Amino acid sequence: MKLSSILAAVGLVMGLAAPVANAADISGAGATFPFPIYAKWADAYKKETGNGLNYQSIGSGAGIKQIVAKTVTFGATDAPMTAEELKKAGLVQWPMVMGGIVPVLNVEGIKPGELVLDGPTLANIFLGTVKTWDDAAIKKLNPKLALPSTSITVVRRSDGSGTTFNFTDYLSKISADWKSKIGAAASVEWPVGVGAKGNDGVAGNVGQTKNSIGYVEYAYAKQNKLTYANMINKAGKVVAPTIEAFQAAAANADWANSPGYYQILTEQPGDASWPITAATFILMHAEPQDKAASTEALKFFEWAFKNAKMAEELDYIPMPAAVVGLIAKTWATEIKVK
Numbered sequence: 141m142k143l144s145s146i147l148a149a150v151g152l153v154m155g156l157a158a159p160v161a162n163a164a165d166i167s168g169a170g171a172t173f174p175f176p177i178y179a180k181w182a183d184a185y186k187k188e189t190g191n192g193l194n195y196q197s198i199g200s201g202a203g204i205k206q207i208v209a210k211t212v213t214f215g216a217t218d219a220p221m222t223a224e225e226l227k228k229a230g231l232v233q234w235p236m237v238m239g240g241i242v243p244v245l246n247v248e249g250i251k252p253g254e255l256v257l258d259g260p261t262l263a264n265i266f267l268g269t270v271k272t273w274d275d276a277a278i279k280k281l282n283p284k285l286a287l288p289s290t291s292i293t294v295v296r297r298s299d300g301s302g303t304t305f306n307f308t309d310y311l312s313k314i315s316a317d318w319k320s321k322i323g324a325a326a327s328v329e330w331p332v333g334v335g336a337k338g339n340d341g342v343a344g345n346v347g348q349t350k351n352s353i354g355y356v357e358y359a360y361a362k363q364n365k366l367t368y369a370n371m372i373n374k375a376g377k378v379v380a381p382t383i384e385a386f387q388a389a390a391a392n393a394d395w396a397n398s399p400g401y402y403q404i405l406t407e408q409p410g411d412a413s414w415p416i417t418a419a420t421f422i423l424m425h426a427e428p429q430d431k432a433a434s435t436e437a438l439k440f441f442e443w444a445f446k447n448a449k450m451a452e453e454l455d456y457i458p459m460p461a462a463v464v465g466l467i468a469k470t471w472a473t474e475i476k477v478k
Contacts, residue, residue, distance in 0.1 A: 165192035166437045170203020170216030171302050172338040174237055174420040176359040177451050178216075181444045193440060199338060201300020201326050207231065207423045213433045215423035218302020219326045223399035231423050232474045233400050234467045236441070237448075238393075238457040240386040241307055241416040244346050244366040245353045247273055249286060251367060253380050256281045258372040259314030259407075259415065265353060266294055267317060268332035273351060281372075288351065295345045295354035298335025300326045306418040307355050310406035314415075355416075358386075359454045373415045374407050381414055383455045389417035395463045427476045435477045442468075 168178075175197040182193035196206075200217035207215025208229050216236075226233055243257060257265075261277045264270040270277055274287040297304045309324040322328050336345040336354070343360040346352045353369075358381050361368050370380050379385045389408040395401055405417040422441065428434040445467075448458030459467070 165194040168214040169196035199299040200302030219305035235419040243369040263315035263318040293352040294333030385414035388412035
């Protein structure tokens with residue numbers, strides 16, 4: 141069944157080609173993880189409909205605060221809220237796209253994909269127990285690489301971040317030390333490193349700092365031409381950060397049986413799965429104060445789902461048509477815009 145047919149079946153085909161007279165820009169705030177695709181969608185949507193999207197890429201934590209405070213029409217987060225949290229805040233949540241979080245580095249002579257890391261070694265780098273690029277743990281994984289004996293500069297997020305939530309969730313799953321000492325959260329007490337705001341801040345800092353390592357959503361690595369590391373996944377296979385590897389991990393998601401669409405996609409099984417895959421989510425009030433603005437926001441999201449090809453061009457994973465159908469039903473039954 142085509143996506144347009146699924147949306148039509150629940151009464152959500154809204155005539156997106158016709159701009160609303162004097163419509164204000166759609167306001168949203170939150171995750172930096174999906175900003176490249178939201179920006180691309182917004183530009184195309186503006187050209188097609190005349191309606192703009194004012195999206196503040198300020199981090200998942202700040203985005204949740206803004207939607208709870210009702211200062212924006214929608215919030216965006218890569219750290220999904222639980223069904224209990226959603227009910228308490230009067231919010232509705234759904235996934236918009238999926239993507240991969242990748243280690244990025246700036247080490248002279250090392251090209252993208254040449255360095256291989258496993259989860260325990262990555263955890264120990266961010267714990268500060270692996271201190272130099274020629275540490276025995278890194279050399280064991282990369283016997284043919286000429287690794288410098290220079291100190292590793294860790295670059296990590298300084299703000300409340302869904303990217304951090306997924307990254308630390310992964311590290312908690314593969315490292316008992318990380319789980320017991322640091323844990324998984326949007327904000328953690330980092331033992332080492334230099335803080336940077338947003339995926340763009342981490343990408344920029346790594347790009348400018350020799351012998352550094354950080355973690356960003358893959359689109360930022362690609363757009364900033366950063367060197368990324370390949371990873372050893374749960375199946376023990378070396379995988380590169382590709383849309384196929386992200387899709388392999390995402391295929392394990394059971395959206396239909398997840399209250400509030402709550403899903404964590406790190407450390408998924410499968411020979412081809414990228415180990416740090418994540419979804420990014422939209423949050424809206426079930427009973428919005430400004431119903432007209434919320435209606436316009438839903439029109440934009442409906443349009444975005446129909447234009448999923450743009451997401452693939454940036455190596456994000458579009459939501460499957462069947463899941464979009466579920467989301468459309470969620471909009472129709474849980475968000476009171478009439």
